Amino acid sequence: QITLKESGPTLVKPTQTLTLTCSFSGFSLSANGVGVGWIRQPPGKALEWLALIYWDDDKRFSPSLKDRLSITKDTSKSQVVLTITNMDPADTATYYCAHRRPIILRGITITAFDYWGQGMLVTVSS
């Protein structure tokens, strides 16, 4: 059974760096095709994909946030860490991590997020 859980501070001040940890079980991040992504949802708004790290340490970032994001994995600890620098009140959101399932269609591998953590609300305020 795949489970994921987000942890980190629930309140950060503007300009600070946010560090979130996704702890997971039920899969290995060294398995071919697997990945872990981060998605957020500001209050009353839609889901927004932020970053993804693959089993081979390849990474993808949202272009609008690329300069502020970093993502790393610790396979031995079954953890993925997302950092966001220079936090702003507009970054207030529920942050989710999710398991990336590789789906092969006509020889092309696409992405679905099939298991998600419960999410954690991070508030940015002075």
Place this chain on the structure above:
Amino acid sequence: DIQMTQSPSSLSASVGDRVAITCRASQTIINYLNWYQHRPGKAPKLLIYAASTLESGVPSRFSGSGSETDFTLTISGLQPEDSATYYCQQSYGAPWTFGQGTNLEIK
């Protein structure tokens, strides 16, 4: 980035009704389209991937169709537990973008 536009943004229906939610991509995404259900306070749930493939364990009253730029999520025989916000997401490539969501209320 590929923009995903859902309609309607909200709808209200009764138990037993059939509803359809549409999602339009700003460019062709072939059939690389996923649908998620998101209940308040819960983790989003994958319902359908590749436009029409039902995720394991998802009730058969959910179905998906479409290709290229236009896609539809249909829920037949609405149940009270279907009250949620539904999102489409393109899986054509990064950045993986979501629609703005459709809030479904069960009367």
